[in-house]
Amino acid sequence: MPAPERVPPGPVTTAASGSELSGSAPAGSVTALLSEGELTVLGRIPAASNAVLHCAVVHQGRRAACVYKPVAGEQPLWDFPDGTLAQREVAAHEVCAALGWELVPPTVLREGPYGPGMVQLWIDQPEDAPEEPGAGAGTAAPGAAGAPGLVPVGRLLALADAERPAPAGWRAIGLAEVPGGGTALLVHADDARLRRLAVLDAVINNSDRKGGHLLTTADGRLYGIDHGVTFHTDDKLRTLLWGWAGEPLPDEALTALGRLAAALGEDEPLTTRLAALVTPAELAALRDRVAALLASGTHPVPSGEWPAIPWPPV
Template sequence: MLLDALEAGDWTEMGSIPRASNDTRLLVLDHGGQAIKAVYKPISGERPLIDFPSGTLALREVAAYRLSAALDLGVVPPTVLRDDLPAGRGSLQAYVEASDGDEVVTLSTVNAIPVDHTPIFALRTEDDRDLVLSHAVDEGLRAVAFFDLLANNADRKAGHVISGCCLPSTAVADIGVYGIDNGLTFHPEEKLRTVLWGFSRTSFRAEEIDALEEAAAMDEALRAQLSDCLSADELRALQDRANRLLAAEFFPEAPADRTVIPWPPI
């Protein structure tokens, strides 16, 4: 139902989402009498980048969802490409309603780091407070970190990880951990930048190895889902990453020869 609403629901534009790097708008979709919020990112509103081809960020948002769904990871909210939206072609992603529970990524003083979190890095604020960014080591966040390895996410900020749900009135049991803002993904060069380094040196599990093998094999069904969003070079790079991760057998450590934390990290 959610995908049907994204693909065919009648839309009403509610306005721009503040503090976004590119044109990002909130729409409300009417489908089957239910109102569903969605995030719209028109290609026409993308800011040019030096290292990513122009006009491709919305396509990468869609490819990220398709890969997550195809590998049964469930970490990217349902996302489609539509041509009939107010500023033209763009990605449309189900809006994730944040839950009222504990945050999976937190910024706190050293003494206030949650007991189930692992610290990632420390920083000093402009008013000279020393803070630590930490994240949970639970299953939901691990799935996001695993997806980012495979998709080569160059911008996994703390604010891009949300614990919540995509539909109103969802039961607590259905709340998941989602990674949003997946436009800076699938680059052929190694660009992983993330705040989720707490799983480093952890061996891959059987289901993660299965997902890597599926991405490495890149059968016709998966290729067909991704080929209208990604270039041939990007698809080959995705296969190569999957093979390298299979050979390594574990989450890698952060490399020391380049920037590995996005800026700003929050």
Template sequence: MGTVSRRPRSGVARRIPDPLPPETPKETVLRWLREGEIQLLGLVPWGSNATFLVAVVHEGITGLAIYKPQRGEEPLWDFPHGTLCYREVAAYVVSEALGWGLVPPTVLRRSGPYGRGALQLYIEADPEENYFTFRDDPALQPTLMRLAVFDLLTNNADRKAGHCLKDRNGRIWAIDHGICFHAEPKLRTVIWDYRGQEIPEDIVEEVRAFERRLKTDADLRGELARLLRPEEIAALEERTAALLERPVFPHPGPWRSVPWPMI
């Protein structure tokens, strides 16, 4: 998703409010995103797709979010046009189903200033930090390993270092998931540090619980069915089963395995 690590430097039309306090309950954040009035603040001047910093106002709560309208998506040869905003939301759904909380709260808005699009909580993060600056921190290894597994499961085709944010409390967030969930292998990431290592057992058990949910949780399956194509959900199930059968961090494949630019 297009959450960014700093605010836009141009095109701001309104006063920029403060981000939501980090202690705001998740259900409050989701209701605020789903029901709030969206006010455009400015176009984020980087990225290939239209991305806007917006204020969201609902029931006396005003804060920042990132809005990616469907109509601002650049056509891609290998992803169906107009589906990137759905994939952003699907990434949040999978992150929550895994219990990992890696992706900021994200919803699909049927209408907005530029029509249908994904709306994601803005993360106030240090612009000098990215995956390359904090990947060697021992305290972050459990989270970063889960992020590597998350990208494998979601078939992330664009995990740049700058898509990994560290917020002001030191929490790691993953953003920009518009080109995930392809039915064909597409994994492109800068996170190859764990290649060849066994995936820790606690992470494997969390993935196993996710696999059970994929099979039995009608609400989860229904939500994914509204966001992804049947063959993409089937591929997600296959990748999950393959990881459980061989719980080892993969090596780069024969295709282009690192995104460009890397940050």
């Protein structure tokens, strides 16, 4: 039986009073809630390759919505060991926190109604038009919805004229076929938040950074989700965020990478936690990637040995 069918489907509902805790709440309080709270499945999120359940978690009078991905609902993959995607999601959050960035929602590994799995804080999405590029970077670039020749594709992504350079405030990803047999230039926003996420993806070797994995909040925060296919020992970086490829890393990224390198020392607490989530070879490869980024001082470029862009990209 395919993995998603092992968990009974159900309608996705919203917690009665919404999330009392959010990504902006103190990290310790959110972690305790997710780890120790009573988890109730509200429904299943459709169109996911693995079982993804929308839940409510309650602990000591506090309540939040969350996502629960049971290990039992993971589809087997040819290039990743079975039953390890949940651990990799938690490891991605650990590494992001060590960088000093709040780009991955609080994520824990725990028992749930369908066995062990990953539980992650739910991030509410504002129901409005696609976000303007630079919204988190202190710039004033025009939004896709109002820029001539730009067609919004989700949030922070757009299609532009393939015969011209990327418009101001946008970074080119690559050419994409569009309905009718034409070709357009796929672009992402030139946004400091996305740039940090591009660095994180290079660090954790993310092989599936799609547009649908980018979540923005009403208060201007950006989160990346779905980090199950990460930390492989081979170079598998596959992402939409190639707009800075080959360019110097910002000073803040170099500082964050230095902080992470120190936290990955042999006897450091982060190393101990990661050792329970990924293999020794994957941990060594993580250290190597951090060292390589610090040595080069530049954003990585596609290797040419692996598809550089996930498809579909959104």
